[in-house]
Amino acid sequence: MKDQGQILMNKDENTTPEPADQPIVAAAAPAVDDAQPQVELAKVQATKTEVEPEPAEAAPRTAQEIAIAEIKEIGTVVGVAILLVLFLRTLFFQPFTIPSASMEPNLYQGDYIIVSKWDYGYSKHSIQFSPPLFNGRIFGRDPKRGDVVVFKLPVDNKTDYIKRVVGLPGDTVQLKNDQLFINGQLVNTTTLGSIPGTAPGSGFRDETLTLQREELPDGRAHLMQDYVQDGPVDNTDIYTVPEGHYFMMGDNRDNSQDSRYPMSVGGVDFVPAENLEGRAVLVLMSWKEGSSLWKPWTWLNFHWDRFFKSLH
Template sequence: MSVTSGTKSESGIGETIRVVINALLIALVIRTFLFQPFNIPSGSMKATLLVGDYLFVSKYSYGYSHYSIPLSPNIFSGRIFGSDPARGDVVVFRLPKDDSTDYIKRVIGLPGDTVQMKEGLLHINGKPVQRERMSDFVGEDPCGSDATARVKRWKETLPNGVSYETLDCVDNGFYDNTIEYKVPPGNFFMMGDNRDNSTDSRVQSAVGYVPSENLVGRAQMIFFSIAEGEQAWQIWRWPTAVRWSRIFSIVR
């Protein structure tokens, strides 16, 4: 009858512990300095991002603040290796009014810009942004109901040439006509692509201007996507529930 020595068994356990610790440290480094996964729980960025999308956000794109660190300990202020986002970037940030909450929106206004909505048309620094009518969006309702819907869709092109799609649930919606916002130094103006169903910088009492320090990273790639109302852990439903065409698509 063979036996295993206690010393060899303890050595095996110790090696397993070291492997687990090293794996956790590597994961922590990747999450803190390189990429962090997020999922989309609401429709404010439709049709660019859908409820059920899972994406990687690059932490290095704009440098690092204390929000880059797990649990966000307030050990320093400002940004290290900081750089400003470009107009049109899709960005994850900590909500200024509640810095325990992550939001994802598109950068529309840079420090010093003026931003205003007039009859549903975006104006930056007093000039209307180029907008082109596209075929209607048809799919999971971006306006709040559970049904399939048909909604107006536009191609919007910012002054730096970045283009993306926006949705327009209703004409002359609540935030289709706004005051002129003046973006303070060191802050950014964020808007959702689903213009009539997005709580963003237009809502000063809820979001307002977003300080540079609150930026978490830039949305880069969708690595998984499952239909709204489905659960990712229900693997047996993947053949019909997963949006296969969205996997590994770049966020623009």
């Protein structure tokens, strides 16, 4: 029994006491073979390469398919070009050709002019074919006396006319002995001389014309020409321009159907503001009489001195 007790005692003496708080030691991660994932990835890629077939080559297009594709491409280009032209003609500039002598000596038959569309804003007549999208005008200022204006003829709202603004809304306009009065005041006119020309009427006889300089009440001046005294509208009643309308006259005073004539006899009468299309700003080029699109030999038959002539 003593021995047993001694053995037990020796055991206790030789045993090392454990500390109260032992730090937690992470277990060592099992060893990983770095080469194994690379081997597996190579196997997957090899399998994928074997499974996925190569894309088949596209069959060559037939001549019909090529032609259809080209037609579609041309149609797209033409369509975009048409839309672009309509956009520019509606919002910015539009070309017109002068068809008559009613605005001589400032505009001649055959002149190709540029009209600014934004000066007076926009109405339904600013758009091709005058669709009834809205009434009145938007975004713009009122015309001034002396402006050369393109407008739709009120009698049909289709035909384009070009004249000079002489009377504003509320103005009175009258001619006495071939002299123009605006709001009861005589418009200053200076005779510059005589020029040869052709008088209107049966046979269009040759006659000497009187070239004059006319200065409107706002101080703007322009040239005009006159044929004969005591013409059909050299003495008129007083015209009172209604609100929202304008009184137009041609610079070729004895050869112009304008606001002096009622619509019932082929005249213009008062022009509604809605009918204004724009202000003429430039003569881009000018063809001589007898030139025609259907006569290629006349295409270069120009009035070269009228190119890029400002109408301000």
